Amino acid sequence: MAQVLVDTSAVYALIDKDDTYYRRAVSILRSLPRHGLTPFLTNFIVAESHALLLSRLGAHTARAWLLNQSWPIEPISLADEEKAKGIIRRYTDKTFSYTDATSFAVMERLGVKEAFAFDPHFQQYGLKLAI
Secondary structure (H helix, E strand, C coil): CCEEECCCHHHHHHHCCCCCCCHHHHHHCCCCHHHHHEEEEHHHHHHHHHHHHHHHHHHHHHHHHHHHHCCEEEECCHHHHHHHHHHHHCCCCCCCCCCHHHHHHHHHHCCCCEEEECCCCHHHHEECCCC
């Protein structure tokens, strides 16, 4: 099975039933196996997701997600971080976050072509979003 990177935007949409993308996120998650895609996170996405859930939905929700999430986690390497800095340096017309840029670097390193995301930065960088 091919891998799909799950971005913070998708994590949040899956947790917050009031999120604009909640229904779409659930539908995409359910369709991943049919499309031969296995979800994974990076350690930076785990940290960013936990912080976002904590600030918007509270400690209980953030803690429950962190302690119960079971998707594989790909660590960001020093080389990924250097590549991410290069991405941010090169794309001065974009507002990629450092986490976005490390996600792009990891996807390139692993040959991952799709992201489960609602963040337009992935498409701006030229990556495909999971359907």
